[in-house]
Amino acid sequence: MPRVHEKVSYWMLVLPALSIMVCFYILPVLGIWEIAFTEPETGVGNFVKMAGSNAVKTSFVITFRVAAITTVGCLILGYIVAYAISNFATRLTPLMVALVILPFWVSVLIRSFSWIVLLGRSGLVNDALIHAGMIERPLRLMHNELGVLIAMIHVMLPFAVLPMLTNMRGISGIYVQAARSLGASEWTSFRQVYFPQTLPGVLSGALLVFVLSLGFFVTPALLGGGRVLMISEYITYQIQEFLNWGLGSALSVALLVATALVLLISARFVNLRATLLERK
Amino acid sequence: MTDTTDFEAKRDIAELAVERYKQGRLTRRGFIAAMGALGVLPAFGQRAMAQTKEIIVVNWGGAAADILQEVLCDTYTAETGIKVTVDGSGPSAGKIRAMVESGAVVWDLCDSGAGSAIILEQQGMTEAIDYSIVDKSKVLEGTAYNNGVGNYVYSYVLATNPKLLGGAVPQTWEDVWNVKDFPGMRTFRKSVRGQLESATQARGVPLAEVYDALGTEDGIKASIAKFRELRENIIVWGSGSDSQNLFLQEEVAIGNIWSTRAHLLKDQMEEGTFNVSFNGGVIAPGIWVVPKGNPVGKDEVMKFIAHGQKPELQVEWLEKIGSGPINPEAAALVPAELAPFNPSSPENLATQIIYNDEWYAKNQVSAEEMYVDALIN
Numbered sequence: 001m002p003r004v005h006e007k008v009s010y011w012m013l014v015l016p017a018l019s020i021m022v023c024f025y026i027l028p029v030l031g032i033w034e035i036a037f038t039e040p041e042t043g044v045g046n047f048v049k050m051a052g053s054n055a056v057k058t059s060f061v062i063t064f065r066v067a068a069i070t071t072v073g074c075l076i077l078g079y080i081v082a083y084a085i086s087n088f089a090t091r092l093t094p095l096m097v098a099l100v101i102l103p104f105w106v107s108v109l110i111r112s113f114s115w116i117v118l119l120g121r122s123g124l125v126n127d128a129l130i131h132a133g134m135i136e137r138p139l140r141l142m143h144n145e146l147g148v149l150i151a152m153i154h155v156m157l158p159f160a161v162l163p164m165l166t167n168m169r170g171i172s173g174i175y176v177q178a179a180r181s182l183g184a185s186e187w188t189s190f191r192q193v194y195f196p197q198t199l200p201g202v203l204s205g206a207l208l209v210f211v212l213s214l215g216f217f218v219t220p221a222l223l224g225g226g227r228v229l230m231i232s233e234y235i236t237y238q239i240q241e242f243l244n245w246g247l248g249s250a251l252s253v254a255l256l257v258a259t260a261l262v263l264l265i266s267a268r269f270v271n272l273r274a275t276l277l278e279r280k
Numbered sequence: 281m282t283d284t285t286d287f288e289a290k291r292d293i294a295e296l297a298v299e300r301y302k303q304g305r306l307t308r309r310g311f312i313a314a315m316g317a318l319g320v321l322p323a324f325g326q327r328a329m330a331q332t333k334e335i336i337v338v339n340w341g342g343a344a345a346d347i348l349q350e351v352l353c354d355t356y357t358a359e360t361g362i363k364v365t366v367d368g369s370g371p372s373a374g375k376i377r378a379m380v381e382s383g384a385v386v387w388d389l390c391d392s393g394a395g396s397a398i399i400l401e402q403q404g405m406t407e408a409i410d411y412s413i414v415d416k417s418k419v420l421e422g423t424a425y426n427n428g429v430g431n432y433v434y435s436y437v438l439a440t441n442p443k444l445l446g447g448a449v450p451q452t453w454e455d456v457w458n459v460k461d462f463p464g465m466r467t468f469r470k471s472v473r474g475q476l477e478s479a480t481q482a483r484g485v486p487l488a489e490v491y492d493a494l495g496t497e498d499g500i501k502a503s504i505a506k507f508r509e510l511r512e513n514i515i516v517w518g519s520g521s522d523s524q525n526l527f528l529q530e531e532v533a534i535g536n537i538w539s540t541r542a543h544l545l546k547d548q549m550e551e552g553t554f555n556v557s558f559n560g561g562v563i564a565p566g567i568w569v570v571p572k573g574n575p576v577g578k579d580e581v582m583k584f585i586a587h588g589q590k591p592e593l594q595v596e597w598l599e600k601i602g603s604g605p606i607n608p609e610a611a612a613l614v615p616a617e618l619a620p621f622n623p624s625s626p627e628n629l630a631t632q633i634i635y636n637d638e639w640y641a642k643n644q645v646s647a648e649e650m651y652v653d654a655l656i657n
Contacts, residue, residue: 055653062656121465122530143465143515143531226470226516229656237470237652 029256032249039246046250056234056251060258063230066148066220067213071160073153074209075202078160082201086168100161108155112222115151116142119223143225151219159212160205167201203270207263214259231255285393286473286564287372289434290340292520293540293603334363335576335584339391341368344601348391351596352588364584371569373400380405380572388574388581394637397428397567407570413582418589418607420624422634423565430565431588432603435539435623435632436474438557441549444533453481453560456534457506459513464533467526468507470516472647474562474635478536479506481560491636500647508654516655527554539623543602546621556621558628564635565606598622 036046050056085096103111118124119141126138141147171194179189217232224230229237231251238248335356339348345368353364369375371390377400379385392400400406406427416424423430438456440449444464450456456466456478468475477490480503485493493499507514515532517523523537527545542556568588570581587593594605595613604623605611611625619625623632 053649053653054657055649058653058657116529120529120531221518225514226518227511227514227655229652234652 033253035245036249036253039249046246047254049247050250050254055229059229059231059234060254062145062228063214063232063255064258066145066152066228066230067210067216069149070152070156070213071206071210073149074156074160075206077153078157078164078205079198079202081157081161082164082168085165086171087173097165100158100165103155103158108218109222111155112151112219115147115154115219115223119147119150142223143227145224145228147223147225148220148228151223152213152216155216155219156209156213159208163204163208164198164201167204168198171197203266207266210262211259214262215255285373285396287340287370287393288519289473289538289564290391290393290566291342291370292538293340293344293434293601333576333580334365335388335580336365336367336386337389337391337584338367338369338371338387340370344368347597347601351593351600352584355593356584356587359587360583362580362584372396376400376569376571377403377405383573385571385573385575387571388576389584390569390571391431392428392567392569394423394425394428394565394567394635395641397425397569398637398641400569401425401427405572407572407574407578407581409568409570409585410578410582413579414585415589418609420563420565420606420608420629420634423567423606425567428567428569429585430606431568431585432566432594432597432606433563433623434566434603435558435564435628436469436477436536436562437539437542437623438478438559438561439527439535439537439542439545440555440557441527441530441533441553442555443550443553444530449555450534451557451559453478454484456536457482457510459510462534464513465515465531466510466513467515467517467523467532467535467537469523469536470518472644472651473640474564475507475536476500476503476647476651477562477633478560479503482506487560487631487633490633491639494639494643500643501650504647504650504654507651511655514655524548539604539621540602543621558623559631561623561628561632562635563604563623563629563632566603 037044039046081096081100085093085100089096116123120126121138121140123141125141126135129135130138141150175193175197176189179193180186184192215232216230217236220228220230221233221236224233232255235248235251235255238244238251335353337348337353339345345366349364349366353366356362356364367387371387371392373392373396376387376390376392376396379387397406408427409425409429411424414429419430420433423433438450438453442449445462448462450458450462455462468478476494480490480493480499481487483493483502483506494503515526517526517535517537520538520541523535524541524545526532527535527537528548539556539558539561542554545554546556568585570578574581589607591605591607591610591613594607594610597603598605598610598614598618602621605614606624608624608626608629611619611622614622614625620628622628
């Protein structure tokens with residue numbers, strides 16, 4: 001049998017996935033770019049309009065703020081979970097990992113609606129607090145940014161836990177033991193020996209959550225009450241309400257560019273290749 | 281001119297019938313029949329087979345097609361022997377135009393909006409309404425156009441939940457903006473349609489002068505500013521069912537919602553927890569248009585339109601789906617318990633203005649932009 005050149009055979013393995021990506025992802029995205037520059041007339045009119053709009057600016061600020069807070073929240077909660085699973089729950093590890101992954105089996109839509117049931121004015125949380133006599137009037141837990149953040153942190157949490165967990169499980173306990181035997185306190189050995197080793201996991205978790213949050217749609221639309229207008233919802237609004245494909249496309253191009261910028265800037269501080277590709 | 285027909289509102293009316301079914305007001309058979317008809321075009325096939333006279337009426341589908349069939353079409357067939365079939369494929373102005381230009385017109389009568397009707401008339405895509413057959417006095421004033429005539433109405437109304445408000449119910453839009461005396465969340469549509477009129481009245485502008493006050497850029501800005509003022513108390517509704525849910529879950533105490541949704545809520549909410557006021561409301565008509573060169577001929581369609589103007593049929597329409605009668609005479613036949621919810625009863629008409637499509641064609645796009653800005657920035 002004639003031997004196919006090694007490089008060619010690698011490409012052939014990638015080819016099916018690659019061709020699907022090109023046909024159904026790259027080409028449509030290019031189509032969106034084209035619309036952004038050609039409708040209603042050729043030129044950068046849509047972008048000029050976008051830059052001049054206060055609503056668009058605010059929407060971008062809201063989008064980045066929500067994404068940033070979600071990321072921080074997910075990292076803090078996720079780090080604790082990942083740390084506990086990889087260091088303490090030896091026998092329970094499979095169960096704990098299953099619990100982390102479980103939400104993936106439930107649609108984001110359902111999870112968001114569940115939060116509506118919980119956080120509503122006459123929802124479970126408010127009812128419980130009122131009956132316990134802790135508050136007199138229902139708290140406003142949703143239809144604002146707070147509600148969006150609570151639900152988004154919940155939805156995004158597995159994306160933060162999994163990379164950190166993989167990273168932590170690869171860290172040998174020997175280093176911390178060595179530090180402890182040399183007289184470091186528990187806190188010092190964690191801070192100076194353990195934590196730096198987990199940074200690649202933390203950073204890839206952060207990137208994953210942040211980038212996913214930027215384009216998130218369902219949860220903010222359901223729990224934001226219309227006033228936490230993230231860019232993705234704004235795009236829908238332009239296209240559905242006004243059939244304004246030009247501006248809608250321009251917005252999505254801007255979101256894509258902004259996301260790419262985030263990656264570029266983080267690449268200056270983080271070795272992306274090591275973080276995302278060579279995780280061991 | 282921009283086409284400002286509110287397709288969402290029309291689709292929403294289509295959705296309503298599903299809820300009527302859930303409440304047991306539509307028969308199961310009727311519901312299944314309508315669902316089976318969804319997305320297919322049985323009318324065309326049958327038409328080619330049987331060369332008999334048949335009128336094709338097109339609306340926005342869903343189970344509302346079933347209501348239209350039952351209330352207006354089947355009764356016409358019973359009376360005249362002429363078959364009338366409803367096709368729910370959504371007669372947007374674009375589709376009507378494409379059909380007329382291609383010369384293959386298969387629709388006879390379309391449920392459109394004032395915005396579309398005006399544009400289609402300008403483009404020469406529709407037949408003139410023959411007012412010797414269709415009775416001009418049997419539609420609301422202002423809904424008889426050259427090439428289009430009103431078929432039903434729906435309103436933007438002030439809905440309130442007295443229980444959440446502690447019994448103090450806002451009567452005017454100025455009250456709605458008074459957060460001190462009427463604390464609680466409000467809901468407005470995620471669009472300026474029918475909403476900017478409320479804010480304008482909250483500025484103290486009398487109802488009749490609302491669109492005059494909105495005639496200038498400054499006037500629009502002043503009304504938009506009212507939303508900015510109130511925004512901490514605003515939750516926005518996107519679809520008709522959103523607005524309904526916000527009331528059902530007691531998320532909001534006050535809202536500007538469609539009368540058709542209010543019609544459902546009055547049955548779903550407990551006694552004493554739901555009120556509707558048409559005071560300062562905006563009433564919007566649906567408009568029949570006839571595509572140029574319609575297959576069955578112009579006269580046949582005009583007779584059908586005239587048939588649909590009968591008060592008793594209009595009342596049945598209101599009972600079944602909440603769309604208000606276009607014929608002012610129908611008001612007298614509306615059962616007493618439904619009258620307060622009828623957008624076109626004389627009492628309610630007196631306190632509303634008619635949705636101004638020309639204003640929307642001119643100003644909607646820029647106003648929407650300002651509206652979003654006011655809500656989030």
